[in-house]
Amino acid sequence: MRKQWYLLRLWWWLFWARVKHAGAYVADYRQIIDQRLAKDERLGVILTDLGTPKEVAAAILAQPGVRLRHKWTWQEILVVIFLLLFGIPLVIWLISFALTVFLAVLGVVVALMLLGWLIGQVMKKR
Numbered sequence: 001m002r003k004q005w006y007l008l009r010l011w012w013w014l015f016w017a018r019v020k021h022a023g024a025y026v027a028d029y030r031q032i033i034d035q036r037l038a039k040d041e042r043l044g045v046i047l048t049d050l051g052t053p054k055e056v057a058a059a060i061l062a063q064p065g066v067r068l069r070h071k072w073t074w075q076e077i078l079v080v081i082f083l084l085l086f087g088i089p090l091v092i093w094l095i096s097f098a099l100t101v102f103l104a105v106l107g108v109v110v111a112l113m114l115l116g117w118l119i120g121q122v123m124k125k126r
Contacts, residue, residue, distance in 0.1 A: 019067075
């Protein structure tokens, strides 16, 4: 895993765990990784020693004195607004579209069955 991807995932876990000043923790881990890289350690070994970003975030949360956010951030508010504006109408549209396609297919099947029945009735009379 690349260093930037690792740090991004670490920030992601800290952000959604509502850790206040998540960027400062990520900067600390960036500094730790850079110091160990300067000592000619391989990146894979360093990241294996640190653990996965989820494990690092859990370790940070377990530390005493970690402050959590209590208010919503603007990113969280935007996600909620986006889901309300686009998610609900999209779901309604998808349901109505699926129902329309289902009824159209069902109508074609019924029409073909009716046509077959009518042809059968005409053939009986001949």
